[in-house]
Amino acid sequence: MNNIIEAKEQKDLISIIVPCYNEEKALPAFYREASKAVSDIQGADCEFIFVDDGSRDRTAELLQNFSQADRRCRYLSFSRNFGKEAAMYAGLQNASGDYCVFMDADLQHPPALLKEMYRVVKYEGYDCCAGLREDRAGENPLRSFLARSFYHIIGRACHLDMGDGKGDFRMMNRAMTDSVLELKEYNRYMKGIFSFVGFETKWIPFHNVERTAGETKWNLSSLFRYAMDGILSFSTAPAALAGTAGAVLLTAALLTGIISAVSGHGLDGIPLLACLILGLNGIQMLFLSVLGQYMSKEYMESKRRPIYIVKKKGGFPSQT
Numbered sequence: 395m396n397n398i399i400e401a402k403e404q405k406d407l408i409s410i411i412v413p414c415y416n417e418e419k420a421l422p423a424f425y426r427e428a429s430k431a432v433s434d435i436q437g438a439d440c441e442f443i444f445v446d447d448g449s450r451d452r453t454a455e456l457l458q459n460f461s462q463a464d465r466r467c468r469y470l471s472f473s474r475n476f477g478k479e480a481a482m483y484a485g486l487q488n489a490s491g492d493y494c495v496f497m498d499a500d501l502q503h504p505p506a507l508l509k510e511m512y513r514v515v516k517y518e519g520y521d522c523c524a525g526l527r528e529d530r531a532g533e534n535p536l537r538s539f540l541a542r543s544f545y546h547i548i549g550r551a552c553h554l555d556m557g558d559g560k561g562d563f564r565m566m567n568r569a570m571t572d573s574v575l576e577l578k579e580y581n582r583y584m585k586g587i588f589s590f591v592g593f594e595t596k597w598i599p600f601h602n603v604e605r606t607a608g609e610t611k612w613n614l615s616s617l618f619r620y621a622m623d624g625i626l627s628f629s630t631a632p633a634a635l636a637g638t639a640g641a642v643l644l645t646a647a648l649l650t651g652i653i654s655a656v657s658g659h660g661l662d663g664i665p666l667l668a669c670l671i672l673g674l675n676g677i678q679m680l681f682l683s684v685l686g687q688y689m690s691k692e693y694m695e696s697k698r699r700p701i702y703i704v705k706k707k708g709g710f711p712s713q714t
Contacts, residue, residue: 406438408512408565409491413445413481417499418452424499425460425467431505435512438493442467443485448475454706461709468709472702479582480702482562486575488710495565503563504600511565514596521593524564528599560597561585569593580701 457469514523573591
């Protein structure tokens, strides 16, 4: 009889995974707001899994303080910066929850949506409930334009559901979580992985807000590298586009040479042979660059290096 009562009182566990990189200014507000939000969820307990991705400020110290003051808080500190994708994977590997949710520490992912996300995956039959960012209010216009363009391109190139606004903020059940963990590639692009594994997802719209504190870690250069990683990880379209671009370059070189020959003199002193050489070199370099990117990724995969290295951890049940 006692066992039956205990089974009825057993609560679900929600693992809240929070990648952190130099977030000492944002973490106190995030912890306060997230704690308030999860206290309103009936029938579930939570654990916070903070992943310090090689921060250079007081992030690791704050996380240690959280774990000492709150038994729900656990943390991992990497030996160096391995990137957000690695931090998310590490959080999943160390999560013991029935449901796992990713959140940014800057409060751009509203903690107030956690209650609705849990209701959806618990009672509506969905495997995942994710936040859909409806706008990019407060963002740099150039960055917003580039982001929208990227998601349009990657959606067409990869044939996966990775539209603008469909980010990492999502709660997954254990079945989807385990499927994501099955994909152990070194070059990780989590948005693509979420789409690749499938499962039924319900999207909940929310409005973009500015960071609660601190500065964004994403500049145009890092966003471009991130975009290229995503495209190269889930599509072979760039290899085909290399041929198209090469043909365009060759055509341009030939036209320039013809114009030079017809006019009876070089175009600004550039002879026909030089135009052809430049065109052919452009084609070769473009092909080499694209193929080299694919080969470099395969090279890194073949090394079988760890996706991340933990320097320190705390707050986990075996350590308390």
